[in-house]
Amino acid sequence: MQKINFNSMDYQGMLEAVFLATQDAISVVDEKGEHILVNPAYTKITGIEHDDIIGKNALYDIEDGEESVHMKVLSTKKPVENTKLKLRPSGKTVVAQAAPINVNGKLKGSVAVLHDISTIKDLTDKLEEAEKKLRELTYKYKPEDIIGNSKAINQVRNLIEKAAKVPATVLLRGESGTGKELFANSIHAQSSRSHKNFVRVNCAALTDSLLESELFGYDEGSFTGALKGGKKGLFEEADKGTIFLDEISEISLNTQAKLLRVLQEKEIMRVGSNKNIPVDVRVIAATNADLAKSVREGKFREDLFYRLSILPINIPPLRERIEDIPLLVKSFIAKFNDEYGRNIVDISNDALDVLMSHEWPGNVRELENIIGRAIIYMNINERVIRTTHLPQLNSNKVQNTVKSTVLTDDDVSTLDRVLSKTESAYIESVYLKFDKNKTRTAKELGISLRSLYYKMEKYGIF
Ligand SMILES: Nc1ncnc2c1ncn2[C@@H]1O[C@H](COP(=O)(O)OP(=O)(O)OP(=O)(O)O)[C@@H](O)[C@H]1O
Ligand SMILES: [Mg+2]
Known part of the structure; x- marks a missing residue:
């Protein structure tokens, strides 16, 4: 450090300015541990006036049971690092540091700096509280979050309430966007398991082997890339709570067999292990596919279908x-x-x-x-x-659009041109009907996505 030359008057003035201006409390005690000097910030932080503290013992301003940093300095003759202390009468929490004052090699007292951390502590507490609320919000939909007063939605609401009261497996069926996830959340939130985990698994988002290890976990060394010590599966995470198997129609026959076992035996086996782990999990499954049809087509196990649909709830389309x-x-x-x-x-x-x-x-x-x-x-x-x-919402008029294209075409035209025009108008209306979702448009039209792209480009549909 560069040494600055002050004359002694300047130096003293500056020290005094620092002493008065600092936001941290400074207190000095003599070799007996009695207060001899405090700055204005000291009064602000402790709540003790200058004249009331001078001459008082080092323990005077700290709560019972707290150790005085001054006394520690005086007994050890060594500085004390950051120590958390609770003061009185203000009740504030501070971080204190203290150091011995030596004059001509003799211990003359101790100086302490107290930094107020109450606001930080308040903020951390509030942050923790907010985080807790956020965690709850991720699954806790109250029954009143389900909007609607139609007979159809009221019927669903009643079923949800009934389902919440029993531990049975629930199968939520409904078209995309009807609120299956919302209802699954709501069942959990109204059930006696609401204080435990609600774990959602999107069965469509994972490959078969990944889904299996996600659901049931795995033991160390069960496959390349497996974590040391193995990994808990989502069924274990959801123990005493609820697991929500979204898009259940997408799971493979192999995983279906394993899931059936879990439902029957109420225990899981981690991948690569032969140990059974008991689990107590309520299962809610959801699908927008026709599972009965999948059963007929041999894509979904009949026994699992019946196990899952103990309590089927159909959510009507809007x-x-x-x-x-x-x-x-x-x-x-x-x-x-x-x-x-x-x-x-x-x-x-x-x-x-x-x-x-x-x-x-x-x-x-x-x-x-x-x-x-x-x-x-x-x-x-x-x-x-x-x-x-609002965007153009002409879905009700899909049929009309097609007809009118053909009928209002007064000019005699080649069949090709009429067909192209009709095709273009029809693709466009289906495309709008599905909110410009290309995958669903292609599916609805019964053509491949590639072919849809080709036609859209040909007709200039965007
Ligand atoms: N009755 C309702 N009241 C209020 N909001 C609703 C209602 N139904 C659905 N929603 C809202 O609509 C959106 C879609 O709902 P959700 O994700 O639960 O549908 P979903 O059936 O799971 O759809 P998908 O099959 O596409 O996954 C969400 O933002 C949800 O909060
Ligand atoms: Mg969903």
């Missing part, structure tokens, strides 16, 4: 409960207002009419997306969602 749309729209407006910091107050009757005459192939998720998108594109001064904010 087009069969369009009376729920106004309430759903209202709740999505509130949600997106919150998320995007907007202040949308309503939707116009015309716009609501448009929404209520749509087919909703993507169900509630599609509705949620449309409202979200409308809000994003609305000007900041617009308060009401109008038809102009």
